[in-house]
Amino acid sequence: MxxxxxxxxxxxxxxxxxxxxxxxxxxxxxxxxxxxxxxxxxxxxxxxxxxxxxxxxxxxxxxxxxxxxxxxxxxxxxxTLDSIIEELFFFSGKMARYFIEKNLNREASFETKVMQMIKSLFEWTLYNKEVSEFFILMFHSGTKNPQMQKILKEILQTAHDLWERIFLESMRYKSLEELRIHINGLQSMITGSLIIMISTNRTQDANDLLTEIRLNAEALLGVELPVFELN
Amino acid sequence: MxxxxxxxxxxxxxxxxxxxxxxxxxxxxxxxxxxxxxxxxxxxxxxxxxxxxxxxxxxxxxxxxxxxxxxxxxxxxxxTLDSIIEELFFFSGKMARYFIEKNLNREASFETKVMQMIKSLFEWTLYNKEVSEFFILMFHSGTKNPQMQKILKEILQTAHDLWERIFLESMRYKSLEELRIHINGLQSMITGSLIIMISTNRTQDANDLLTEIRLNAEALLGVELPVFELN
The missing domain is CATH 1.10.10.60 (Homeodomain-like)
Structure with missing residues (x-):
């Protein structure tokens, strides 16, 4: 019983x-x-x-x-167990995209959309802590398993494409080179910040980390960004 | 036989x-x-x-x-196996610090020291690929094991302290707040970039990624940085 x-x-x-x-x-x-x-x-x-x-x-x-x-x-x-992990990783990527696109207002200004993306990435990480932890593990799997690496590349590319659309719509970029550098800097900074937050259990400081990212993104992009708080 | x-x-x-x-x-x-x-x-x-x-x-x-x-x-x-992994992680952190400090010329200008730090972090990651992969795994372990989390925090703090010394010696910071934001942005960006490089096997593009970090760091810090190539 x-x-x-x-x-x-x-x-x-x-x-x-x-x-x-x-x-x-x-x-x-x-x-x-x-x-x-x-x-x-x-x-x-x-x-x-x-x-x-x-x-x-x-x-x-x-x-x-x-x-x-x-x-x-x-x-x-x-x-195989690997086929389960691969499918789970594939859908984790879809989940993240679904969540982030849902929170993106296509009519908003460039500055607002940038902050909506950053805020969504923070909230996704905080609300889906177990998936985020799994993601860090998949970064490691990428070094060992070509199939995981392929999915990881696709997920990073999807995020890159979302950023690219926001950047292109703003009509402020003189070259695709400049655009790529800005996107990669932003994407690396946010990825690193979220991995450090999760792995060192600094989730209670998430709003402070969001503020830091905002100030650094302002310097990186040369714009003033609106102040957002996590829900 | x-x-x-x-x-x-x-x-x-x-x-x-x-x-x-x-x-x-x-x-x-x-x-x-x-x-x-x-x-x-x-x-x-x-x-x-x-x-x-x-x-x-x-x-x-x-x-x-x-x-x-x-x-x-x-x-x-x-x-226990855990005690071996913890000790290995502790010494991996020491290894990285040893390598980076060895490559830092204390007499150089602020701009040169910033690039020496960035270049060293890239070279450390490339030359010690197996240790770098182990590091990504330890970021995941930090989410599960308080002892690994403690070592991870110490390693990140050590890197932070190295940056802080370079920044303070430059005498260009108006507030500790501004200094902390710059260091955290730089540290997140480099960490994220290196993790993405290793996990997606982009090590052959390492010099391109270094250039991207340099250009983004220039925007972040508001300085012009010297061009460095990986050895």
């Missing part, structure tokens, strides 16, 4: 996360792919295990316990 | 890395600690295993195979 109780409890907790991450919406995004409800449950459980116990604790047996799906059925959907 | 041959081969390769990393010099640094030759061999072997096979392959048995030291003797020096 205890085991059954444990399984039900885990199912409920898994559902809680399933409600938090809107997987169905993610499958609808351009360039995304369809996911069966079983696959969603597997990915969700994998994220939970990695987040709570670490990547080295992820196994088909553990996934079966966490999701309530039999081992053969998990292996039917995903033949 | 094959096993013996394998052991000798590994010993020789281990010695190669031992020559590359000057562990003895690291133990002499201020705030460092002493290391017996057995401990050096254990740490060196651990770094090799993590670098070649991944952190999840690190075990006392594997360490014993790699180093040629018996399991009981490894456990006598380091009672």
């Amino acid at each position: 205890y085991v059954l109780h444990g399984t039900i409890r885990k199912r409920i907790e898994t559902m809680r996360i399933r409600l938090k991450i809107d997987w169905k919406a993610l499958t609808q995004l351009p360039g995304s792919k369809d996911l069966s409800s079983k696959k969603i449950l597997i990915l969700d459980s994998a994220l939970r295990i990695i987040s709570e116990k670490g990547l080295h604790q992820l196994s088909i047996a553990e996934l079966s316990r966490e999701s309530g799906i039999s081992k053969p059925l998990i292996l039917y959907h995903y033949p | 094959y096993v013996l041959h394998g052991t000798i081969r590994k010993r020789i390769e281990t010695m190669r890395i031992r020559l590359k990393i000057d562990w003895k010099a690291l133990t002499q640094l201020p705030g460092s600690k002493d290391l017996s030759s057995k401990k050096i061999l254990i740490l060196d072997s651990a770094l090799r295993i993590i670098s070649e096979k991944g952190l999840h392959q690190l075990s006392i048995a594997e360490l014993s195979r790699e180093s040629g030291i018996s399991k009981p003797l490894i456990l006598y020096h380091y009672p």
Whole structure:
């Protein structure tokens, strides 16, 4: 009876996360792919295990316990653990993009859009701490696994493209070279700041870090940016 | 005979890395600690295993195979795997500092010292790729393990202090607030850029990335910086 109780409890907790991450919406995004409800449950459980116990604790047996799906059925959907991690990483990237684009007002000024992007990246990192931690791990996986590296490059390119659109729409750039340098500087600075924030557990100072990024971005871009606070 | 041959081969390769990393010099640094030759061999072997096979392959048995030291003797020096990883992380931080300080000319101008720091951080990352990859993993460990987080904070603080000295010596800062914002922006940007470079395997573009950092640092600090090429 205890085991059954444990399984039900885990199912409920898994559902809680399933409600938090809107997987169905993610499958609808351009360039995304369809996911069966079983696959969603597997990915969700994998994220939970990695987040709570670490990547080295992820196994088909553990996934079966966490999701309530039999081992053969998990292996039917995903033949290897690596294929699960890759799919999870692919959708984490989609999640981040979905969140950031949703918070971007296309009618706003250049300065406002820059701050909306920065604020969204901070809020995404804070609200999805377990996914952000997983992301840092994927930066490491990129050094070892060509498939993860490919997904990582795509995610960084997606963020780069979003920035590029904002920069191009502002009509203030004299050359594509200048634009690329500004975007890469901004993207590196924000990435580094968020990784340092998460890894040193400075999330309580997030508003101070956002202010620092704003002041530095002002110097980098030569503009005055509006003051934003995290929600 | 094959096993013996394998052991000798590994010993020789281990010695190669031992020559590359000057562990003895690291133990002499201020705030460092002493290391017996057995401990050096254990740490060196651990770094090799993590670098070649991944952190999840690190075990006392594997360490014993790699180093040629018996399991009981490894456990006598380091009672847990975590204590080995922590010590390795501690010394990786020392290594980086040693390398960077060695390349810093205290008599040079502010602009030259800024570029010497940036160039050293790039070269350190490129020349010690296995340690850099281990560092990214430690950023992830910081989110899980308070002891790793403590070491990570100390390493970031050490880098911050080095920057602070360079900035203070320049006598150009009106407030400590402004100084802190500039240092954090620069540190985030360089950290992010190096992590992206390593994880997406863009090491062949390192000189282009260095140029981007230089141009962005110029905007950030409001100075003109000298052109440096990586060795």
